[in-house]
Amino acid sequence: xxxxxxxxxxxxxxxxxxxxxxxxxxxxxxxxxxxxxxxxxxxxxxxxxxxxxxxxxxxxxxxxxxxxxxxxxxxxxxxxxxxxxxxxxxxxxxxxxxxxxxxxxxxxxxxxxxxxxxxxxxxxxxxxxxxxxxxxxxxxxxxxxxxxxxxxxxxxxxxxxxxxxxxxxxxxxxxxxxxxxxxxxxxxxxxxxxxxxxxxxxxxxxxxxxxxxxxxxxxxxxxxxxxxxxxxxxxxxxxxxxxxxxxxxxxxxxxxxxxxxxxxxxxxxxxxxxxxxxxxxxxxxxxxxxxxxxxxxxxxxxxxxxxxxxxxxxxxxxxxxxxxxxxxxxxxxxxxxxxxxxxxxxxxxxxxxxxxxxxxxxxxxxxxxxxxxxxxxxxxxxxxxxxxxxxxxxxxxxxxxxxxxxxxxxxxxxxxxxxxxxxxxxxxxxxxxxxxxxxxxxxxxxxxxxxxxxxxxxxxxxxxxxxxxxxxxxxxxx
Numbered sequence: 070x071x072x073x074x075x076x077x078x079x080x081x082x083x084x085x086x087x088x089x090x091x092x093x094x095x096x097x098x099x100x101x102x103x104x105x106x107x108x109x110x111x112x113x114x115x116x117x118x119x120x121x122x123x124x125x126x127x128x129x130x131x132x133x134x135x136x137x138x139x140x141x142x143x144x145x146x147x148x149x150x151x152x153x154x155x156x157x158x159x160x161x162x163x164x165x166x167x168x169x170x171x172x173x174x175x176x177x178x179x180x181x182x183x184x185x186x187x188x189x190x191x192x193x194x195x196x197x198x199x200x201x202x203x204x205x206x207x208x209x210x211x212x213x214x215x216x217x218x219x220x221x222x223x224x225x226x227x228x229x230x231x232x233x234x235x236x237x238x239x240x241x242x243x244x245x246x247x248x249x250x251x252x253x254x255x256x257x258x259x260x261x262x263x264x265x266x267x268x269x270x271x272x273x274x275x276x277x278x279x280x281x282x283x284x285x286x287x288x289x290x291x292x293x294x295x296x297x298x299x300x301x302x303x304x305x306x307x308x309x310x311x312x313x314x315x316x317x318x319x320x321x322x323x324x325x326x327x328x329x330x331x332x333x334x335x336x337x338x339x340x341x342x343x344x345x346x347x348x349x350x351x352x353x354x355x356x357x358x359x360x361x362x363x364x365x366x367x368x369x370x371x372x373x374x375x376x377x378x379x380x381x382x383x384x385x386x387x388x389x390x391x392x393x394x395x396x397x398x399x400x401x402x403x404x405x406x407x408x409x410x411x412x413x414x415x416x417x418x419x420x421x422x423x424x425x426x427x428x429x430x431x432x433x434x435x436x437x438x439x440x441x442x443x444x445x446x447x448x449x450x451x452x453x454x455x456x457x458x459x460x461x462x463x464x465x466x467x468x469x470x471x472x473x474x475x476x477x478x479x480x481x482x483x484x485x486x487x488x489x490x491x492x493x494x495x496x497x498x499x500x501x502x503x504x505x506x507x508x509x510x511x512x513x514x515x516x517x518x519x520x521x522x523x524x525x526x527x528x529x530x531x532x533x534x535x536x537x538x539x540x541x542x543x544x545x546x547x
Contacts, residue, residue, distance in 0.1 A: 107152040107196060110143055112165065114209075114221060115158035119278065126252040131220035132159060138278040139242040139299065140207070140223030147202040147227055147395070153195045155187060162186035162211050165195060167225060168339055169205040169321050169486070169504045172197040174524025177483055180211045182452045182525055182543070201395035201486075202229040203321025204240070204295040204341040210452070214301060214533040215258040218247070218269060220278075222299040227321070229393060235293040235345070236381065243336070244278065245300035247271035259537055265416045265441045267476050268302025268338075268532035274360070274370065281371040284358075289381030292346040293317075293390075298336040302532045304477060304507070306362030307334045307370065311350060315389050318343035322397070322486055322502035326389035333361065337479030337507035339531035343392075347384045350375045397486055397502060398463075398519035405465040405517060408458055410480075412508070412530075412540065414442035417475040423448040423539070427455075440539040442474075442530070448539030456545035457528065460520040467517045472508040478535065481505040482544065483526040487518035505531055520546045 117136045118128040134140025145151050157163050164186055166178035176197045180186040187193045205225040209216040224240050247255040247269060263269045275281075286292065294314070298305055314334065315326045320341050329335070334342055350356060350373070358370045414420040422431045423443040430448075435441060440448040445457060460466055467490070472478055486502045492514050506514055529541030 105150070107150040108145055110141070110151065110153045111156065112140060112153055112223075113156045113158060114163055119220070121246065121248070121273070121275065121278070122252040123280065129248070129252050129254060131254070132216060133220040134223055138220040138244065138275075140221070142224045142226060142240065143207070144226045144228065145199050147199060147230055150196065150198045154192055155195065156192045157187040157189055160189060162188055163209045163216060163221070164211045165207050166210040166483075167195070167197070167205065167207050168481075169203070169341070170197070170225065171200050171484060171486070171522055174484065174522070174526070177524070177526070178210050179452050179483070179527050182527065186211050199227045201321060201397070202227045202392075203318055203395065204297060204343055205321050206242070206297050206299060206341070208299065210527075214269065214537045217299070217533060218258055218301050219254060220244075224295075224297055226295065231393065233293060233390060233392065234291070235390070236290045238293045238295070240295040240297065241276050242278070242297045242299050243305055244275040245271040245303040246273040246275065248273045259439070259534065261436070261439070261441075263302070264439065264534045264538040268534040270303050271300070274303070274368070276371060283372050283374045285374050285376055286348045287376050287378050287381050288348055288350060288352055289384055290348040291384065291387065292348065294344040294346045296334065296336060296342045296344065298338055298340050300338050302338055302534060304338070304362050305334070305336045305360055307336075308332060308359045308361055309346070309356070309373070310359065311354075311356040312346060312348075312373070314344040314346045316342055317345050317390055317392055319501050320486065320503040320505060323392035323394055324499050324501045326391060327499065335362065335507070337477065337505065337531065338533070339479060339481055339505045340503075340507065345390055347387055348373075348375070349384050352377050352379070398521050400465040400467070400488065400517040400519050402465070402467065402490070402517060405467045407467045407469070410457070410468055410470045411445055412442070412470065412472045412474055412478055412480075413446065414448070414539065415474045415476050418473070426450060435539070439537070442535050442538045442540035444528075444540060444542050447542065449541045450539070452527065452541075454543050456525065457542040459545045459547060462523050462546055463519060463521050465517065465519050467515055469513060469515045470506070470508060471513045472511060475510050477507060477509060477532070478540065479505050479507045479531040480528070481531045482528050484522040484524060484546075485518050485520070485526070487516040489514055490517050491515040522546060
């Protein structure tokens with residue numbers, strides 16, 4: 070059973086889609102290693118028809134890579150170099166951002182800030198090394214509130230140098246759509262109601278582009294389940310009935326294995342989690358995976374269903390898996406420089422004015438320009454701005470982010486990963502490395518990192534309507 074805006078409906082009437090992963094066009098594949106030739110891929114961004122709802126509904130017109138939603142899963146190993154040719158067959162400009170990957174600034178895919186947008190009928194080649202193993206993803210940064218909302222995203226998986234002892238490595242790309250009764254995508258992108266509240270939360274949730282009524286597994290299997298939240302705004306809070314998943318990585322970076330707080334895996338937009346899922350159920354059993362993040366809007370995502378095969382092994386005394394660390398520079402907290410970022414605006418936020426294009430503007434003027442959010446009192450337009458901060462390369466920094474609004478904000482820093490070291494003044498238990506930190510309303514968090522990647526980097530809310538409405542800026546590393 071799923072729900073649309075609190076109304077219980079049959080899952081087949083709940084507009085949920087189906088579209089399989091596309092295969093990646095691999096042009097050449099060299100040997101592994103930093104000196105080896107790059108692995109080459111092609112991504113074609115274009116409109117396509119996808120059976121998001123399935124019979125008896127018509128296919129849905131989407132924008133996607135490789136003719137499918139999500140786009141082709143790109144895989145490499147840590148330390149390998151990849152080269153991706155992106156061909157734009159959309160009716161407008163686009164870019165591709167490699168979310169969470171510590172790429173050189175020129176490869177970051179931010180229009181006008183790091184590259185000229187890819188015009189319609191033109192192409193651009195991205196080339197970079199993959200310094201970290203983990204679960205990452207790719208999506209446009211040009212008008213992302215609409216381009217992502219129409220289906221432009223895909224998984225980028227970077228494998229560890231060593232083999233991880235699991236039976237299956239599974240990726241679930243979680244998508245969220247706003248569909249009309251005829252299964253077409255609603256065109257109300259960027260409307261002020263969404264921008265000023267909690268973003269474009271849809272009425273249709275997909276796993277790898279389809280309604281996954283069931284996910285089959287064998288008793289005794291050990292799974293690595295990679296979760297990617299590719300939604301514009303929906304926050305997922307997944308509960309696995311009858312199971313105790315262990316979180317082994319967040320945003321691509323290893324973390325001490327642990328059960329999620331309150332037995333619920335919470336992922337804001339753009340966030341990822343790798344779970345170790347031991348299938349300890351019996352043959353033929355069925356268990357629900359529920360999304361319970363929004364009160365009164367809970368629904369069943371899918372069922373975990375056990376096959377009738379005999380158990381693969383006894384997992385009663387199986388130990389968690391600790392992934393090997395990536396080569397991240399540890400911040401020097403004692404000698405770090407400290408800064409503050411304050412998030413303001415939105416409905417019930419009380420923001421009366423903010424700086425816009427270098428001038429103070431009242432709320433009426435801001436709203437006339439589609440702006441209702443600010444960072445440190447600045448409502449950003451476009452992607453090019455005077456930096457919020459200028460950081461010295463290779464120095465350690467602690468930034469306290471204060472959410473002074475009534476809404477959630479997943480704040481993403483490009484080009485770096487950071488440790489989340491405190492929340493509301495209390496030290497975090499796992500000091501997790503992330504690239505996107507989810508802040509609850511009125512919450513404060515401290516992040517710490519070494520500014521070791523030079524360039525102008527976006528810092529923004531990954532609720533894409535909030536970004537479009539002013540909650541973004543630039544952090545310069547020089």
